[in-house]
Amino acid sequence: xxxxxxxxxxxxxxxxxxxxxxxQPLIFGLFLxxxxxxxxxxxxxxxxxxxxxxxxxxMYFFLSNLSFVDICFIFTTIPKMLWNIQTQNKAIxxxxxxxxxxxxxxxxxxxxxxLTAMAYDRxxxxxxxxxxxxxxxxxLCGLLVLVSWVMSALNSLLQSLMVFQLSFCTDLxxxxxxxxxxxxxxxxxxxxxFNDMLFYFAAGMFGFIxxxxxxxxxxxxxxxxxxxxxxxxxxxxxxxCASHLSMVCLFYCTTLGVYLSSAxxxxxxxxxxxxxxxxxxxxxxxxxxxxLRNKDIKRALERIIEMAATKVQMFWG
Numbered sequence: 001x002x003x004x005x006x007x008x009x010x011x012x013x014x015x016x017x018x019x020x021x022x023x024q025p026l027i028f029g030l031f032l033x034x035x036x037x038x039x040x041x042x043x044x045x046x047x048x049x050x051x052x053x054x055x056x057x058x059m060y061f062f063l064s065n066l067s068f069v070d071i072c073f074i075f076t077t078i079p080k081m082l083w084n085i086q087t088q089n090k091a092i093x094x095x096x097x098x099x100x101x102x103x104x105x106x107x108x109x110x111x112x113x114x115l116t117a118m119a120y121d122r123x124x125x126x127x128x129x130x131x132x133x134x135x136x137x138x139x140l141c142g143l144l145v146l147v148s149w150v151m152s153a154l155n156s157l158l159q160s161l162m163v164f165q166l167s168f169c170t171d172l173x174x175x176x177x178x179x180x181x182x183x184x185x186x187x188x189x190x191x192x193x194f195n196d197m198l199f200y201f202a203a204g205m206f207g208f209i210x211x212x213x214x215x216x217x218x219x220x221x222x223x224x225x226x227x228x229x230x231x232x233x234x235x236x237x238x239x240x241c242a243s244h245l246s247m248v249c250l251f252y253c254t255t256l257g258v259y260l261s262s263a264x265x266x267x268x269x270x271x272x273x274x275x276x277x278x279x280x281x282x283x284x285x286x287x288x289x290x291x292l293r294n295k296d297i298k299r300a301l302e303r304i305i306e307m308a309a310t311k312v313q314m315f316w317g
Contacts, residue, residue: 041287042067052300058136070283073107077178097179106156112210113148123217254278
């Protein structure tokens with residue numbers, strides 16, 4: 001029975017946000033704009049960090065990695081949604097759905113780990129300033145990123161393989177704009193007990209560990225900032241954490257809000273709408289938060305623009 005169900009499944013239907021044809025061009029334009037802003041904004045951060053030697057520090061190393069992950073994150077979901085709207089075809093093949101789910105889980109976990117690594121970096125910079133260069137050496141930074149990729153990939157692979165073992169019947173409509181794991185599990189005909197346990201165990205373990213690490217780092221950081229005597233010193237110390245803290249609050253609050261609300265209520269299009277906050281809006285705001293509030297990024301961007309203008313003048317000279 002299970003094998004027969006599996007061979008019969010060839011595709012799912014991504015219902016997206018609304019079935020009304022007159023709204024589809026508006027949705028297409030909105031998400032295409034957010035997609036382009038996210039890609040070009042994060043690419044700009046990667047370019048600036050790579051070209052300016054002043055930004056070759058652990059903080060900006062993690063930031064450039066986060067920007068790369070955010071580009072991959074939004075690339076996992078939005079292009080397929082835009083293609084479906086453009087072609088007026090909501091179908092996604094079974095294999096593509098599993099692949100999309102795999103990469104989605106991978107990049108969500110990577111976001112968690114990288115935000116935690118950045119919190120630890122700020123903790124060391126403020127609480128252990130004299131030992132910062134010794135502790136946050138290039139070997140440790142590379143190791144933190146490598147461990148993040150390995151742990152995220154293993155978790156994503158295990159989750160995807162568990163879903164791959166499920167059998168599906170006739171109801172193959174996913175009320176979402178991408179193949180979200182909870183939605184797929186709920187469509188299964190076979191027993192999903194182990195899938196549910198694995199999902200909540202992984203979410204609890206990774207989410208609890210990363211969030212606890214971030215909260216602990218910032219509790220110590222705030223305590224150290226409070227011990228600084230001058231107001232200028234406090235402001236300078238806090239300003240180095242403000243951008244990252246904004247990203248942490250935005251990412252975790254929206255993610256927890258979506259999954260806690262979906263666990264308490266029936267799955268509907270409102271879940272897809274709420275998911276836009278952490279799947280699209282958060283990666284899009286990352287370049288703005290780090291560039292508008294960060295003097296180092298602004299100065300580096302100005303230097304790059306000046307160098308580019310000088311080379312253009314010399315070329316046309």
